[in-house]
Amino acid sequence: MNSEFHHIPVLQDEVINFLSPKPGERLLDCTLGLGGHAKALIDTAGGDLELVGIDADPDNLSVARENLLTVNCQLFHANFRQLADLHLGTFDIILADLGVSSPHFDDPDRGFSLRSDGPLDMRLDRTSGVTAAQLIAESSEASLANILYEYGEIRQSRKLAAAIKVALPTTTKELRTLCETLFGYRAPGILPQVFQALRIAVNDELGALQSLLQCAPNMLKPGGRLGIISFHSLEDRLVKKCFKEYSTPKINETTGAPIAPAPFVLVTKKAIQPTAEEVENNPRSRSAKFRVILFV
Numbered sequence: 001m002n003s004e005f006h007h008i009p010v011l012q013d014e015v016i017n018f019l020s021p022k023p024g025e026r027l028l029d030c031t032l033g034l035g036g037h038a039k040a041l042i043d044t045a046g047g048d049l050e051l052v053g054i055d056a057d058p059d060n061l062s063v064a065r066e067n068l069l070t071v072n073c074q075l076f077h078a079n080f081r082q083l084a085d086l087h088l089g090t091f092d093i094i095l096a097d098l099g100v101s102s103p104h105f106d107d108p109d110r111g112f113s114l115r116s117d118g119p120l121d122m123r124l125d126r127t128s129g130v131t132a133a134q135l136i137a138e139s140s141e142a143s144l145a146n147i148l149y150e151y152g153e154i155r156q157s158r159k160l161a162a163a164i165k166v167a168l169p170t171t172t173k174e175l176r177t178l179c180e181t182l183f184g185y186r187a188p189g190i191l192p193q194v195f196q197a198l199r200i201a202v203n204d205e206l207g208a209l210q211s212l213l214q215c216a217p218n219m220l221k222p223g224g225r226l227g228i229i230s231f232h233s234l235e236d237r238l239v240k241k242c243f244k245e246y247s248t249p250k251i252n253e254t255t256g257a258p259i260a261p262a263p264f265v266l267v268t269k270k271a272i273q274p275t276a277e278e279v280e281n282n283p284r285s286r287s288a289k290f291r292v293i294l295f296v
């Protein structure tokens, strides 16, 4: 890994193999991050790839700008839920590597890390939206419980929501201490789920993914490949269901006779997961699942 990439791109070899970039192609990286995957794909095509990169986080985008100085690219500060509004044209390769990057966890001020102390922010884009602390303050106890149950699969979500609404934590440490008091020895297992649930809600991550899944396939050129890396089952379930639908021929509901062939081919019959060696070198990769479809 190059020293300027302080985020190890996950499943990098698999991304290159399945998206197989060729000279002269157009690449849309919907989650540019620090530009690690994009750079590896461009290098594989001998430097001859036109990159359009977007990221919701302007801080990551400016690091990517530095890392990709020599590359033919257009970079946008945008959320991929706005893809349709950006009128970017069509692409041979579209990649989305969902979620947060290492700098998000490493900077306590971002509020993503349950190990360090910082404001309960958790926004990918600090130029808009509400922070996790604001979300907690503004949500009813019932809707907070719902967030914790739906996005964190926390069984005692009502009990936790009630305690959070009383304490109204504004820092990661206050939230952690509250969970430790409430759940005791079980807290270390539950805390990551609490942080995940709030992060998903703050950034409306599943809503954004649904928009991406509707829009991105229509932006592929014939022969184009769309690859999505997800990091938790809620995301992977959406990707798997959607890719299956797109790659299933349309049939007559009554007779079962085929009406139209499927516009896409499922390239990855099963999700691609990191090897034990990758997980050992980069523990963050352990929950990654990569799925690819091809526009025929």
Ligand SMILES: C[S@@+](CC[C@H](N)C(=O)[O-])C[C@H]1O[C@@H](n2cnc3c(N)ncnc32)[C@H](O)[C@@H]1O
Binding pocket: 007, 008, 009, 010, 030, 031, 032, 033, 034, 035, 036, 037, 038, 054, 055, 056, 057, 060, 078, 079, 080, 081, 097, 098, 099, 100, 101, 124, 208
């Ligand atoms: C896992 S990192 C990507 C890392 C990148 N592949 C690399 O190699 O450096 C995810 C990135 O996607 C961005 N992101 C997450 N959700 C987004 C969304 N809805 N729209 C745009 N960017 C998003 C995050 O800000 C973060 O920089």
